[in-house]
Amino acid sequence: MxxxxxxxxxxxYAAPYEIARHPLAEHALHPHEYYAAGRSLRRGRLRLxxxxxxxxxxxxxxxxxxxxxxxxxxxxxxxxxxxxxxxPVLLIDGAPAATGFGTADIMLDPGPHLxxxxxxxxxGYWPVDLAPGGTVRLTAFTRQRLGPAxxxxxxxxxxxxxxxLRLGRRFTMYATMIGxxxxxGALVLPLADAPVARTPGLLLAAAAAAVGAxxxxxxxxxxERLVLDHAERRLAxxxxxxxxxxxxxxxxxxxxxxxxxxxxxxxxxxMAALRLILTYVQVPHAVDFGRGSRAPLRRRWRLGxxxxxxxxxxxxxxxxxxxxxxxxxxxxxxRRNRFGESYPPESRPWVxxxxxxxxxxxxxxxxxxxxYRLQPGEHEIHLAIPGPxxxxxxxxxxxxxxxxNRTVRLAxxxxxxxxxxxxxxxxxxxxxxxxxxYAGSFTxx
Numbered sequence: 001m002x003x004x005x006x007x008x009x010x011x012x013y014a015a016p017y018e019i020a021r022h023p024l025a026e027h028a029l030h031p032h033e034y035y036a037a038g039r040s041l042r043r044g045r046l047r048l049x050x051x052x053x054x055x056x057x058x059x060x061x062x063x064x065x066x067x068x069x070x071x072x073x074x075x076x077x078x079x080x081x082x083x084x085x086x087x088p089v090l091l092i093d094g095a096p097a098a099t100g101f102g103t104a105d106i107m108l109d110p111g112p113h114l115x116x117x118x119x120x121x122x123x124g125y126w127p128v129d130l131a132p133g134g135t136v137r138l139t140a141f142t143r144q145r146l147g148p149a150x151x152x153x154x155x156x157x158x159x160x161x162x163x164x165l166r167l168g169r170r171f172t173m174y175a176t177m178i179g180x181x182x183x184x185g186a187l188v189l190p191l192a193d194a195p196v197a198r199t200p201g202l203l204l205a206a207a208a209a210a211v212g213a214x215x216x217x218x219x220x221x222x223x224e225r226l227v228l229d230h231a232e233r234r235l236a237x238x239x240x241x242x243x244x245x246x247x248x249x250x251x252x253x254x255x256x257x258x259x260x261x262x263x264x265x266x267x268x269x270x271m272a273a274l275r276l277i278l279t280y281v282q283v284p285h286a287v288d289f290g291r292g293s294r295a296p297l298r299r300r301w302r303l304g305x306x307x308x309x310x311x312x313x314x315x316x317x318x319x320x321x322x323x324x325x326x327x328x329x330x331x332x333x334x335r336r337n338r339f340g341e342s343y344p345p346e347s348r349p350w351v352x353x354x355x356x357x358x359x360x361x362x363x364x365x366x367x368x369x370x371x372y373r374l375q376p377g378e379h380e381i382h383l384a385i386p387g388p389x390x391x392x393x394x395x396x397x398x399x400x401x402x403x404x405n406r407t408v409r410l411a412x413x414x415x416x417x418x419x420x421x422x423x424x425x426x427x428x429x430x431x432x433x434x435x436x437x438y439a440g441s442f443t444x445x
Contacts, residue, residue: 001166004230005101006339008077011136011332012037015317016303016344017087019102023347024305024391027097028107034302037100037312056268065110065130065410067092070139070160071117074232077144077338082200082284085340085426088142089350099348100302107297109166114256114366118350120340121146122367123159125256126242141235143337148367151279152185152259153236162240164231167224175220176213183212222262238262246373249363257369265415268373270327272410276370278354278383280422280440284340287437290332291343292430296323297331303346346432349392351424352433355384355403376412383420385440392435401441419445 006014021029033040070087090098090106093113097106099179110132117123119142128136139159146154153253155281186208201426230252241258257265257275291297307317315321332342356365359380363372384403408416424440 001070002074003172003224004075004077005073009162009335010331011038011296011302012316013335014303016297017100017339018302019069019098019100019104020090020302020305022096024095024099024101026095027092029098030105032103032105034308034312037316038309040312044389057291063133064107065134065136066130066189067102067106067108067113067115067128067161068135068137069098069106069115070137070163071098072139072141072166073101073227074143074154075145075386076139079334079337080145081337082339083144083337084120084282085349086144087339087341087344088117088119088123088140089348090140091116091118091350093377096348096350102302106307110196114367115156115157117142118367119155121151121155122279122281122351123151123155123308125366125368126157126159126257127244127256135383141151146281151281152277156239158234158239162217164234164288165227166231167220167227172220172224174216175223175374177216177218177274178217180213183208183210183215186212199312247364250361250364251369251375252358254364254372255371256366256371257371259369265371265417267413267415270376270412271373272376274358274372274374274379274381274408274410275415276372276381276383277417277419277420278356278365278367278370279420279425280354280367281350282351283423285427286425287427288336288342289428289430289436292344292431292432294343294346295319296325296328297343298323302343305424333337343432345428347392349426349428349435350389351426352386352389353388354422355382357382357384374410376410376414378407378409380407382443384443385422385424388426388435389436392433393438394434395427396429397435398437398439404442404444406444 005017018035019031020106031041041223069090087100089096092115098104108130110130113128113130114125114130116125116338117140123142124140126138130136139158139160141156143154156225160205239260241260244256246253246255265273265275299317301317354367356363382403382405385401387401406418410416421443422440425437426435427437429436
């Protein structure tokens with residue numbers, strides 16, 4: 001995993017940005033690690049009462065399954081004014097399930113699901129058909145700054161098995177330890193029989209260990225950089241793509257197309273094909289209300305969860321600890337330039353599916369590549385920015401939405417394409433549970 005997000009936040013402020021269950025989610029979630037506290041949750045001790053389960057035959061074909069989801073970062077995080085808020089949100093069947101960086105197990109009912117990934121922009125989507133008691137693994141990649149390739153090529157959601165190799169955080173820790181031991185041994189062994197006084201000898205050994213640790217640390221960071229650059233090149237090339245099932249509607253059908261699918265649109269017999277490529281990017285906050293009456297971020301654990309003192313210890317997030325407000329203000333300014341916000345919202349907003357009507361009738365759509373099979377002839381295409389989720393709106397929420405219309409003539413067995421890019425502003429209010437402002441505009445080709 002790319003640990004740039006954790007280093008950019010600092011361990012004291014990173015917990016609210018770790019992967020966690022979205023406060024409005026219905027799915028249970030279990031993280032693999034408490035990243036800010038450096039506590040792995042994948043290890044467990046075998047107890048006597050667990051022994052019989054080792055010899056019991058497993059039950060198959062029943063019960064819920066799991067989505068093992070990994071949210072990772074591409075590239076580096078820099079101090080850039082005007083950064084869009086890009087902390088990820090995972091949607092399952094259109095509803096929020098998780099938010100943040102890291103890896104977690106998400107419990108799902110068996111059956112088909114559409115998994116979508118948003119990160120301050122429309123990102124990837126992947127169909128999941130979960131067997132009872134089964135497991136599916138997906139990995140998503142986001143980045144702080146979008147490149148010229150556009151959001152459909154810059155942000156990814158792919159099976160974990162197809163994701164490129166990355167190094168874990170413990171690689172750097174172990175390299176630092178090995179460097180310290182090597183530095184200590186490189187000095188101590190040659191001087192084992194030399195007539196060196198005890199105190200100078202210990203100082204020399206400590207200095208050698210420190211130099212070795214620093215060398216091991218920076219060599220590991222260099223290896224991380226090389227591996228991540230290789231991962232980016234892999235993702236920029238051809239990677240595995242999904243094939244979605246079509247959904248019928250009166251006089252036609254709809255099917256999502258994976259952005260990495262190189263196949264051109266194809267019309268069925270006596271039909272025509274229309275591709276709508278719909279994307280959005282969240283614009284930087286024009287106004288940042290800060291933390292309002294909420295606690296300083298140094299005192300906050302993962303949003304919506306109590307501090308697990310048995311694993312983390314009560315001291316780090318104790319609300320009675322004094323807080324340096326000057327340090328909080330400085331950290332908030334850095335988060336504004338690095339993560340697009342000075343304080344994370346309590347309920348991270350997301351963008352519902354775009355509104356598409358063909359000849360006045362609503363049809364299914366998503367943020368991405370939509371392919372429609374339609375009758376030949378002239379069709380009126382209506383596109384609109386969706387309204388904000390109702391649960392995030394209040395009596396003071398300002399909403400300003402845009403829409404656009406296009407007329408397209410489709411010949412029999414012919415294809416056509418329309419591209420529309422939206423810019424959407426979602427500004428949380430000072431308390432972080434509702435939106436103060438939600439606005440969007442469309443730009444079509």
